[in-house]
Amino acid sequence: xxxxxxxxxxxxxxxxxxxxxxxxxxxxxxxxxxxxxxxxxxxxxxxxxxxxxxxxxxxxxxxxxxxxxxxxxxxxxxxxxxxxxxxxxxxxxxxxxxxxxxxxxxxxxxxxxxxxxxxxxxxxxxxxxxxxxxxxxxxxxxxxxxxxxxxxxxxxxxxxxxxxxxxxxxxxxxxxxxxxxxxxxxxxxxxxxxxxxxxxxxxxxxxxxxxxxxxx
Amino acid sequence: xxxxxxxxxxxxxxxxxxxxxxxxxxxxxxxxxxxxxxxxxxxxxxxxxxxxxxxxxxxxxxxxxxxxxxxxxxxxxxxxxxxxxxxxxxxxxxxxxxxxxxxxxxxxxxxxxxxxxxxxxxxxxxxxxxxxxxxxxxxxxxxxxxxxxxxxxxxxxxxxxxxxxxxxxxxxxxxxxxxxxxxxxxxxxxxxxxxxxxxxxxxxxxxxxxxxxxxx
Numbered sequence: 412x413x414x415x416x417x418x419x420x421x422x423x424x425x426x427x428x429x430x431x432x433x434x435x436x437x438x439x440x441x442x443x444x445x446x447x448x449x450x451x452x453x454x455x456x457x458x459x460x461x462x463x464x465x466x467x468x469x470x471x472x473x474x475x476x477x478x479x480x481x482x483x484x485x486x487x488x489x490x491x492x493x494x495x496x497x498x499x500x501x502x503x504x505x506x507x508x509x510x511x512x513x514x515x516x517x518x519x520x521x522x523x524x525x526x527x528x529x530x531x532x533x534x535x536x537x538x539x540x541x542x543x544x545x546x547x548x549x550x551x552x553x554x555x556x557x558x559x560x561x562x563x564x565x566x567x568x569x570x571x572x573x574x575x576x577x578x579x580x581x582x583x584x585x586x587x588x589x590x591x592x593x594x595x596x597x598x599x600x601x602x603x604x605x606x607x608x609x610x611x612x613x614x615x616x617x618x619x620x621x622x623x624x625x626x627x
Numbered sequence: 628x629x630x631x632x633x634x635x636x637x638x639x640x641x642x643x644x645x646x647x648x649x650x651x652x653x654x655x656x657x658x659x660x661x662x663x664x665x666x667x668x669x670x671x672x673x674x675x676x677x678x679x680x681x682x683x684x685x686x687x688x689x690x691x692x693x694x695x696x697x698x699x700x701x702x703x704x705x706x707x708x709x710x711x712x713x714x715x716x717x718x719x720x721x722x723x724x725x726x727x728x729x730x731x732x733x734x735x736x737x738x739x740x741x742x743x744x745x746x747x748x749x750x751x752x753x754x755x756x757x758x759x760x761x762x763x764x765x766x767x768x769x770x771x772x773x774x775x776x777x778x779x780x781x782x783x784x785x786x787x788x789x790x791x792x793x794x795x796x797x798x799x800x801x802x803x804x805x806x807x808x809x810x811x812x813x814x815x816x817x818x819x820x821x822x823x824x825x826x827x828x829x830x831x832x833x834x835x836x837x838x839x840x841x842x843x
Contacts, residue, residue: 449665449666449667449747449749449770450665450749450770450774450777450778451665451767451769451770451771451774452770477777478750478777478778478779478780479776479777479778479779479780480773480776480777482773482776482777501750501753501754501780502750503719503748503750503751530750531665531749531750531777531778532719532748532749532750532751533665533666533747533748534694534717534718534719534746534747534748534751535719535748535750535751537717538717551667551769553667553767553769553792553795553799554665554666554667555667557696557698558666558667560695560696560698561666561693561694561695561696561698561747562666562694562695562747563694563695564694564717576769578798579769579795579798579799582794582795582798583795584825609800
């Protein structure tokens, strides 16, 4: 068995625009998180359940990033929150300048929490700072307990790990203890939540923690 | 709701090296497929089941692409096939030059089927030809039936779709008819298999079809 490696480029220009975004968010007192995961791990479902729970308590806006379609923006917009769709048309991640453009369509003076849902991709979005206060990585139990070790970049950059679809644990070969141990080995500072959007388990804990984060 | 778009660059250099790889594969009569999917959809499990079925019938070699770890190469090497690990260390897809380098570690005169397992990523690998005869995209039922419409690039480029984890259908909100309709809407030429690596459903059909492809 042989090993071949490639190098990663530093994205200085993106970081510069991300810093500008971050300064604007701070100026307006907006808490921003960037939610990332593989396709189909349940990011949008978690946002739907979170928006239900935060309804009437916080002024929330959402930026939806997708390769194609505005399905997710349509789902989120039902919760009566200002929603901007970024369609990357093949692009595999959001970049800070796309978020900067999207902000033109939001009234920043009237937002407490801005949620940016990234393209479904567990690799590339890790390298692109958007100006957020934290990254939230979602991992579905169906993806297997080895994923934090195989895709460490994202888990290293994230502040929060949401382990989703815990209702499927009886049917998949994923050991929750191993998964958490692997994630914390990569990033011991990770705050971990366990959720199911089907049974709503863990949604209140996550939403209330988030509420506390935004208002404190 | 507003839409912002970005452009995709054409990767001429990669295509040039992919053409060189393809010429070498043809020269040696090697059938090559590139297996792609999101993290955790079951690519490696499908390869394990396929290698079991093809054992003794075909001379197979495997190139494993991973961001980090050689877990998958270790799993595959148990089946006594020559295995080369490419570790991208953060890179989100394989490129033709990485495969070209990996080929130095394989005896091309003694291979009928070469399987290249790409990095778990449903977006980026679509744009990088490696010189393969076909792309096989794996989608797990747990990812949801809307994914072909949301990530059309990969489904457009693939010749085969393997819908995996069909044993989980009773527990997830994925309609198999809708999934297939969405996939065939993007690419009517897709050959579709339905598999479970837990029950082994569909593995023989896929493996026998592949065997036929390689030897015909």
